Each structure stands twice: as structure tokens, then as C-alpha cells.
Amino acid sequence: MPIHILDTLTGKKREFVPLEPGKVRFYACGPTVYDHAHVGHARSYVVWDVVIRHLRARGYEVKYVRNFTDVDDKIIRRASERGEDPIALADRFARAYDEDMDALGNLRPDVAPRVSDHIPQIVTLIEKLLAKGFAYAPGNGDVYYEVRKFPEYGRLSKRNVDDLMSGARVEPGEAKRDPLDFALWKGAKPGEPAWDSPWGKGRPGWHIECSAMTEEHLGATIDLHGGGKDLVFPHHTNEIAQSVAALGDGVHAEGFARTWMHHGFVEIDSEKMSKSLGNFFTIREVLARFDAEAMRVFLLNTHYRNPVNYSDVELGQAERRLVYLYETLEKVDRLAQGVTAAEGGGDDLVERSRAALDDDFNTAMVLGILADAFTAANALADRKGKKTPEDKAELARFARDARLVGRELGILQRGPAQALLSLRDRAAARRGLDQALVARRIAERAEARLAKDFARSDAIRAELLELGVALMDGPQGTSWKVE
């Protein structure tokens, strides 16, 4: 079954057909590394992670490139505030960023290029634009792209050049022919990192890096380009202008990326989470309190194009949901230990889930499909009476298929017992629980129950419940969970 993706350029959901059969060239715009990544970044790269995982599950050989922007105004400013070398500061945050992505369970990109390693390619690309007449160097050390030379400028963002006039700005010292023109190369100012170029010492503008690194690692035309909705204009609009002008026919916007994907924002109180508003949580802050896999469940429960409102309540809910999923797997694993999974018949959990992902990566739908399968598995597992070999084979199939689906979402890959213990530790820590005390009380209660002193037993249960601890009496003794 073919994959369909809503393409920003055409505004239509279209069948995804890569340039070369079986291969996908994918570029995701990476972060500017001047600070720790926040939950908005978490969403972005979890979304791309699922896209990559699903394309690979469907048999595509995917080359995933995601850059680090390590040359930028904000990095320079931050570095000078701290008296640190800008490239070193960027390198520090790039490493921290990798740690955050690993913690979230995101696959590493195949290539993670940095701007500072691609200055020659950037210079070459700018030279091409100058030679083709799409750019000009006014002699002040800057080079600008002449927006009006590109006929389809603004097609991606559905804006025409005249609409943009009012918002365009010219900074002091710039020498643009038109306020809409944007810098490809910026002449060096004192104290800034700078590289030699035909136009003097300087550094690349914001947009040219992605055009250059895309070409370097994936070629002039790529299959899939992704980013947040805030990148549609101006960043991706300008990338198209540059790449098509330098490497394509200079006219048609589709010459750069064949499909454009843009995801919605993470919000707080229905406002975009962003550094400038100050209403953000870093990934590490949140992962100190909540489980990373729960974060994925939370993020993937909403379709990638829609906004998702961040809150501790929602995240806690996702975490409890994850507990349910792992408790089910643990129970089913126990019953189906060593059993060969059933084949044929039944409903095809894996194929139905993949079909949902084929339809513009509908992860929320997949979670819904999983919900039904988990309910059915629990019902079978808890049914009275001895399990028949057929029952066990069915449970084994469920456990296998649930994990296969989970793999595409980057969830359910841990051992259930270990995951549950870690989830409980999290919840206990959030509540400030003394786990030794809980263990002591459980032991006391066991004695009371042995003596049939149910009043005492119930008192202990009530006491612990006050602390947020729920006790569960089972055949193997009493276990507990938080909330």
C-alpha cells in the first residue's frame, strides 16, 4: 500500500513516490545549538523519528540527514556573554542535544552535518547564484539573494512578494536592492567567527547552509524535507529559492524537495512554546520527572500537524497509560512463555497499524488500534479457566505484534518488568515517597493478614493510599503502585 503525505507545497495529500525507487532522501532542519532543547524540539524529532521508522518498515532505504546550525547570531551573542568561543559553545550544546534525543529514543540521523564544516560548499553555492544572476555582492562584504528574480518565490508559504513588503526590514549597514532580499553571506564584524571568501572575511546567512548541506549529502533534489510550521517562512521559502536557482531550473519550486512536511507546535495554555516567550521546558527538565517513553506516547497521541498542548497532567496520564501497556505485556508474556505465535486468522494488528501510518503518519490512529488490541489481550488473559494452546498462541501473537507496532512508534521495546519498576520509581520520586517505608508497611500488613486481622490490614492500606500508594494482593504476594 502506498504512503500518502500531506505536502505543504501543493497543499494536497499525495502519494509518496521517491525519485529513486526504494530509496528516500530525507532532510530535517536541525536545531540552532545555543541552549538546551525544549519540548517543542522533542516533538519535532520524535515526529521525524516515526517517519523514518515507518519508511524503513515499509522497505525503503532511508538516508536521514539532520543538521546542526552552529554558526548563528544567537550563538555568537550567547558566547560573547559567557566569554566562550562560539563554535565550542555550539559543540557543547550539540552534544547535549544528542543526549536528549538518545534519551527520547530517537534514532540517530545518518549524517548530522554542521555549518562550520561546510563553508567551502556554501561559498561555492553562493558563487553559482552570483554567476546565474540570482544574487549580488554590493561590495560591503555581504552577498544578497535577489528575491524578485525567482518567479515562484513564496509559493510554499502561499505569499506573494507584494504581501511581504510591509513586513520586510533592512538592518542598518545592509545594502539590499530590495527590502525582501536576504543575506547569503554576511561580512564579518569584529569578534565574530569568520571565514575567508571571495567577498572578504565573513560567515554564511541563515538559509544557505541548508541548501548547501542538502546538496552535499543528498543531492540537488531530495524526496522529503521536514521542519516545524515556523520554518515555512522564511527559512524553507528561501531554501527553495536558493536551491532551485543554483541547482535546478531557476523557475519551479518543486525542483528542490519533492515533498514538504511541516508539523504543528507544542503549546502551553494554547500559546506556542518558544524561547522568546519564555514559556518552555527543556527536555532534560521534563525527563527528570517523567518517563521518556511516556513523552513519546503523549506526543504521538496527536497527529503531527495539529498543535499539542503540554501539561504535567497530560504527561502523567500518558505515563499511566504506558504502565497499563507494560502491565499487559508482562501478564501476556508470562502466560505465553515459550509458545509459538499463532499464524493466520485473527485481525492483523501490524498491517492495520501500518496502514494508519501510510495515511500521513496517523500515529493517534495507531494508538487507538493498539488500545483495542490491548483490551482484547487482557480479556483473554484474565478469562477464567485454563488457557488452551490456541489461547496461548493467540497471546503470543499479540505480544509479538504489539511490539512490532511499538517499534515503529519507538515504544514498548523495553522488558516489561524493568520498565514498570522504572516507571514506579519515577512516580514515587515525584510524590516524594519513602519506598523503604512502603516495604515495611507491606510486611506488617502481611503479618496482620496472616493473623486474619483485617482491620489492621485495611488500616495500613488506607494509610498508604493517603500517600498515593495502591496495594495489589496477588498470588505472589502484595505489590504496589503509585496513584
Place this chain on the structure above:
RNA sequence: GGCACCGUCGCCAAGUGGUAAGGCAAAGGUCUGCAAAACCUUUAUUCCCCGGUUCGAAUCCGGGCGGUGCCUCCA
């Protein structure tokens, strides 16, 4: 001001022409010494409002109302 997007049960959320997935919460039940968990049942004749197109619309069109984003750095 310009250009887009969004408005579905108390809350979260899928569904883009064929008669409203799923999760949380709530109520009842099974199970249990009591519980918890799990499971079963119940919970939107209705999708912000008003018109229109259609045999048929939450889904398409027009107009309102409300919210958000981009137009400056941003995932």
C-alpha cells in the same frame, strides 16, 4: 493590516462526502476478606453558529463568532 491554520462528549483526541475510533474522568457490574488491577455495560441522533451544494456533510462552498500561527529568531 496581509497570509494561513484551527474550533468534535466534562477533559485529551482520530475521523476531510456515506451515517461519530480511542484515551482520561464518571456511573453500574464481574472478580476480591476489603481493595487495586483487569474485563463487561452505560455516557455526543451529534461535530462553534447561520445559510447553501448534495440522495446524503463533522467532512464541500459562502457568511459570522471564537482561538492560534507566520509576516523578526524559532521545531
